[in-house]
Amino acid sequence: MFTFKGNNSDTFLKVLKVRQSVLPSSKISMVEVAGRSGAYFVKKEHGVRTIEIEVAIIGASQTDLRNKVRQIADWLDSEQPEALTFSDEPDKIYYAILDRETDLEEIVSLGTGTLKFTCPDPFAYATNETTLSLVAGGTTEIDLAGTARVYPVVTATVNTATNLFRISRGDAFGNDDKLEVSFSFAVGDQLEVDFMKGTVKINGTLQMQTLTLDSDFYYLEPKGKNFVWTSGEFTSQMKFSERFK
Structure with missing residues (x-):
């Protein structure tokens, strides 16, 4: 069983099997170098994740089956990736979009078929x-x-x-x-730093020019302790959702 766009699959169809790789695809x-055996490793990047769901639909007639498939097509159609969750992993969310290779006509003909989802992230x-x-002016331990x-989002309110x-x-x-932001902060000013999007906003306005040249939109390391220090003149919060390969 799965949920997509907030709707449970049991409303429309029966799930037969879910196929996805243990790890997302990767590109190395x-x-x-001429005259040297092998090659120098540069980096590894993760590619998109593909999830395939085998499903079955039972209809009283061919007309009934086609009507149900039309409802499913309307449910699964989206302009951008949407939340996809599975009953055996209720604490995790994938953001997926239905692949154009999904053949809904096959489901109409056979009553079974495969839904192919692509997760750009x-x-x-x-x-x-x-x-x-x-901790203002101190260190916060994050495990x-x-x-x-x-990649977190940090919000801060100026106290001094x-x-x-x-x-x-x-x-x-x-x-x-x-990461440092150079700006004439007044008491009550609001700062937002989005480490995923790579943006800095002050009082709701994008202010990328306030970043110092040696600043980094860094990340928090998984499976270990991170030690974060913040300026003492601010009351700061950090928000994030943990991620899993």
Whole structure:
């Protein structure tokens, strides 16, 4: 059983089998050098995830079957990826869109077929969003249970007028990253930093020019402790959903 766009599959059809890879597809970049055996590894990137769901529909007649398939087509049609969850993983969400290769006419003819979903973002997300209050002028320890990197959203309210906001992160792997916003902050100003989108907003207005040149939109490492330090002049919160490969 699965849920898509908030609607349960049991309303429309019977799920026979779900097929998806244990890990999303990946692309490995390498550079070959003349006179050297093999190649130099450069990086690995995750590709899209594909999920196939074998389904069956029972109709009283061919006309009834076609009407049900028309309802299913309306349900599954979307302009962008939508929330997809499975009953055996109720705490995780995939964001998927129905692949154009799905043959609904096959379902009309045979009463069975395969729904093919594509997840442009190959990771599953925790259904519950985590919200943390960050220690002003100190360090907050964040321990992630997920298996993929997390890009948080940080919001901050100015308590004392200042010209700089700084948030940095370190971990057990020796990483040390920081992001700084240079701006004439007044008491009550609102700052939002979205590490996934790579944006900085002050009082709701995009202010990318306020980033210092050595700033990084960094991530939180999975399966380990992250240590986050924030400026003391702000009351700051961090929000994120844990991600899973």
